[in-house]
Amino acid sequence: MTDPRAVWRLERPGNGLPARLGRRPSRLTAWFLAAAAFLTFEAASVSAAEPGVDPVFSTWRAKADPAVESALAWLRRVQQEDGSYPDAYGDSTGVPALAGMAFLSKGHLPTEGPYTVPLNRCIDFILANQKPNGLFEKGNAGSGPMYAHNIATLFLAEVSGMVDPVRQAKIDAALPKALALILRAQSVKKDDRDQGGWRYHPGSNDSDTSCSGWALMALRSAKLNGAAVPDQAIRDAVSYLHRHQNAKTGCFGYSNQEDHCRSLTGMGLLCLELCGEHGSDRTKLAAEWVLRNFRELPGDQFEFYGNYYNAQAMFQIGGRHWQEYADWMYATYLPKQESDGSWKSREAGSVYGTTMMVLAFTVPWRQLPIYQRDETVDEEN
DSSP: OOOOOOOOOOOOTTSOOOOEETOOOOOOOOOBOGGGOBOOOOOOOEEOOOOOOOHHHHTTHHHHHHHHHHHHHHHHHHOOTTSOOSSTTTTSSHHHHHHHHHHHHTTOOSSSSTTHHHHHHHHHHHHHTBOTTSOBOOSOOTTOHHHHHHHHHHHHHHHTTSSOHHHHHHHHHHHHHHHHHHHHHHHTOOSTTTTTOBOSSTTOSOOBHHHHHHHHHHHHHHHHTTOOOOHHHHHHHHHHHHHTBOTTTOOBOSSSSSTTHHHHHHHHHHHHHHTTOTTOHHHHHHHHHHHHHGGGOTTOTTHHHHHHHHHHHHHHHOHHHHHHHHHHHHHHHGGGOOTTSOOOBTTTBHHHHHHHHHHHHTGGGOOSGGGOOOTTTTTTO
8 A cells, every 4th residue: 555645734824723722733644545535634823822701601600610620620530540431431432532622621731731641641542442444442332333433533633733742643643544434434324314424333324413423523623624534525424414404493313303302403503513504594493493492401311412512502603592501501500510520420420421511611712623613614515
């Protein structure tokens, strides 16, 4: 096989990509994708500027900040030396990836500050558990490995450029293989209903919106970081989500247009927002559905998952949608934090619950580049 070289260049002024705190130029060794296309990554510009404080968040910041720091301190305390966590799914690659994103979401870096050790442990655990085919897999992956793989790929795409040179070289080698696997897993779908999506195994012929949402965000993060992710892969994933949105109500379902809408409509809305559909009829309809129904989320089987996506999506929408959701979210979930700093989720345990709550609470900090909104990037998608 030819050894393709990655082509690097600094971000062009005015390209709309979000500033990445502490990012530095680096280089990726790319692997060929299907049909001999290969992935390339760009370095991101360095910016130490802290984003402005969201006016809605300003009313909650005094309470939310210490709650988040308490949660991150708990995540640091309970982490195992190898980077895994003592929880139901803690030895899968997905949970350390969520923990790593939780640390990043508050502006903490793997090269300096109080959370360098747990952040680097998260990175090292994922990198140490990549299979020859590119799959990040170890331990209890739930229904199948692709779910954790997609989250792990998203995390590495987000943290790439923030790490020391040795880890960067390992990420450079791992990410192209991980992304190629995601693209291969998408390409095996044959049925019209499932095309464009993903399921729990690389060779699965069917799809579901939950697994597909994480895969799409992983591709989107990599694309924002300069990877040559094919536009068609993004378009196909968006079309898949379109087919799973109820055209009348605006809700998104799991395998059809009706199941698990409380926990999945925020997911569908966020993915459409991130893929250039801000202000479309579809996103407006979904946002109104969330606004009417989010108070029914507590007690749902996938409550923490749903809250995470709702918070991200409503922040993207902004205005009264974010105002109403943020006020409810902080008022509802701040009192539910345990004295040790964790949140307990019945769907997947305390580590998962804590990471998802932190990621929801820290939306206004805008530290994770994938959740920046730029309506001018890839509008054709």
